[in-house]
Amino acid sequence: MNEHPATGQSASALPADTAASREKPAAAAEGAPESPPRKTHPFEFRGNGLEYFKIWIVNVALSILTLGIYSAWATVRSRRYFYANTWLAGEPFEYLASPLPILKGRAVAVALLALYALSNMYLMGEIVFLIVLPIAAPWLIVKGLAFRHRMSAWRNVQFRFHGTYLKAVAALWPVLLIAALSLGFVALLVKSPPQLALLLLLPYVLLLMFLAAWVGFRFSRFRVNYSAYGTTRFRFGAKLGGYVSIFMATLGVGFFVGMVCGIVVFPLILLGTFNAELLLPVVTSAQIFAMLAFQKQATTNIYFNSAALPGHDFRASLSFWGLAKTWLICLFLAVVTLGLYLPAARVRIARYMADHIAFRARDSLEEFSAAEAQRASALGEQVGQAFDVELSPF
Numbered sequence: 001m002n003e004h005p006a007t008g009q010s011a012s013a014l015p016a017d018t019a020a021s022r023e024k025p026a027a028a029a030e031g032a033p034e035s036p037p038r039k040t041h042p043f044e045f046r047g048n049g050l051e052y053f054k055i056w057i058v059n060v061a062l063s064i065l066t067l068g069i070y071s072a073w074a075t076v077r078s079r080r081y082f083y084a085n086t087w088l089a090g091e092p093f094e095y096l097a098s099p100l101p102i103l104k105g106r107a108v109a110v111a112l113l114a115l116y117a118l119s120n121m122y123l124m125g126e127i128v129f130l131i132v133l134p135i136a137a138p139w140l141i142v143k144g145l146a147f148r149h150r151m152s153a154w155r156n157v158q159f160r161f162h163g164t165y166l167k168a169v170a171a172l173w174p175v176l177l178i179a180a181l182s183l184g185f186v187a188l189l190v191k192s193p194p195q196l197a198l199l200l201l202l203p204y205v206l207l208l209m210f211l212a213a214w215v216g217f218r219f220s221r222f223r224v225n226y227s228a229y230g231t232t233r234f235r236f237g238a239k240l241g242g243y244v245s246i247f248m249a250t251l252g253v254g255f256f257v258g259m260v261c262g263i264v265v266f267p268l269i270l271l272g273t274f275n276a277e278l279l280l281p282v283v284t285s286a287q288i289f290a291m292l293a294f295q296k297q298a299t300t301n302i303y304f305n306s307a308a309l310p311g312h313d314f315r316a317s318l319s320f321w322g323l324a325k326t327w328l329i330c331l332f333l334a335v336v337t338l339g340l341y342l343p344a345a346r347v348r349i350a351r352y353m354a355d356h357i358a359f360r361a362r363d364s365l366e367e368f369s370a371a372e373a374q375r376a377s378a379l380g381e382q383v384g385q386a387f388d389v390e391l392s393p394f
Contacts, residue, residue, distance in 0.1 A: 037362040040315070045354035047085035049344025055081055056343035072103035080349060088154065089365045096158070097151035105147075108140070134176055138168035149227060155369040162233070163226035170224035178211050209247045216299065217243040224307045230372030238306035244296040250291050257290045258283060293324040302356055311362040318356045326352045 059074030062191040076099050112133075119129035142163050149161040217240045224236035261283040294319075297318040304316035330345035361368070 016098075038312070038362050040358050040360050041089040042358040043354040043363065044087040045085055045347075045351040046087060047081060047347050047350070049341075052078075052081060052347050053340075053343045068106075069103070072099040072106060075099070075102055083152070086350070086354060089357055089361075091155050094153040095151055096153055097147070101147065105144070112136070138172055139165050140167050141172070144164070145223065145227075154229075155373070157230040157369055157372045160228040160230070161226055162228060163222060167222065167226065167239045171218045172215070174211055174215050174218065178208065178215070181207070181211070205251075208250060210244060213243040213247040214240065216247075220303055220306075224303075229309060232309055232372060235308050235310075236306050237308065238302055242302050243299075246295065246302065249298065250295045253294045254287045254291045257287045261286055289327070290324070293327055294320050297323045300353070300357075312368070313360050314357065315360055316357045320355070323352065 026211070055077055059070070059077060062070040063074055076095070076097055079097070083093040087091045090139040116129055119126045142165055145163060148162045149159040152159045217238065219245075220238065221236045224234045227234045239268075265279050265283060297320050300318050301316045304314040307314050326349060330341070330348055332342040334345055
């Protein structure tokens with residue numbers, strides 16, 4: 001409870017007019033204009049499962065008949081559907097890409113897979129692949145993000161991505177540290193007695209959790225800080241501690257679910273009702289599911305709640321139980337329908353995400369988007385060729 005600086009009384013004990021006047025910021029007391037309240041514009045997803053199922057089944061059939069070549073066209077059709085059905089402030093998003101640049105990106109991916117397959121045949125090939133992949137990965141990420149941003153638009157204003165190869169390397173180099181530590185730890189386990197290996201496992205897992213949180217934070221900051229709506233850059237305000245706490249809490253969720261399942265399952269095993277070997281995969285699956293659902297909702301919330309444009313920001317309010325329930329329903333119906341519910345599941349999840357994310361605007365969005373369109377037009381940027389690579393942070 002805050003106390004009045006002069007009298008020592010709590011603010012609630014003061015007269016209403018006095019307490020209110022004390023709570024005004026100094027700028028307001030000096031006559032400076034107060035910032036107007038922000039208006040919340042919730043996202044909407046207006047698609048439905050049956051509509052998307054028709055697109056999905058055609059995409060699958062043609063992709064099989066063309067040995068995967070049609071997959072680029074299928075990607076464009078799917079993205080255009082989801083973009084066109086995602087609305088903000090009464091206007092839908094647009095996906096502007098054509099299939100050919102995406103097909104080129106798929107060709108690069110196939111070439112990398114072929115290189116990996118060939119590298120397994122020769123020791124020198126494996127060494128070359130391990131050298132080439134870390135060098136090429138940041139380039140592919142930057143190209144993929146640049147393409148996706150430039151092919152996305154809202155109110156005739158395209159998004160932009162200003163990240164460079166060197167900036168991507170600076171953001172993602174801890175991945176190499178994780179890989180090196182993992183290789184070293186595996187080599188240590190091979191040479192260590194079982195007791196020592198178990199003793200080292202917990203601190204190693206905790207270290208990996210911290211490093212994974214660090215990478216997630218750095219990549220999110222890289223993606224947001226170098227993204228722009230037209231000419232206006234986004235800013236990312238999250239701190240590393242927030243991501244570390246999420247990853248540690250995810251570990252706690254897994255431990256809690258395992259403990260609860262153990263309490264329920266252990267008596268059944270003692271009574272001989274179920275076989276322990278059959279129940280162990282079920283318990284492990286429940287732990288993994290709960291951890292993934294918690295991590296997804298927590299990282300989505302911190303990502304959007306930390307992203308902002310000048311004078312505007314986002315608010316995300318995903319809940320663990322809401323997302324877990326949505327996933328469980330989708331999983332159950334997908335199993336029952338032998339996978340035919342998968343397109344409807346994607347629509348259901350997209351609707352849940354949109355229903356729990358909103359954009360808060362300080363000024364009129366009409367004026368903001370019109371000004372951005374004018375500035376972007378004056379800038380005269382050309383949309384160049386880029387490779388589309390499926391790399392997403394959430």
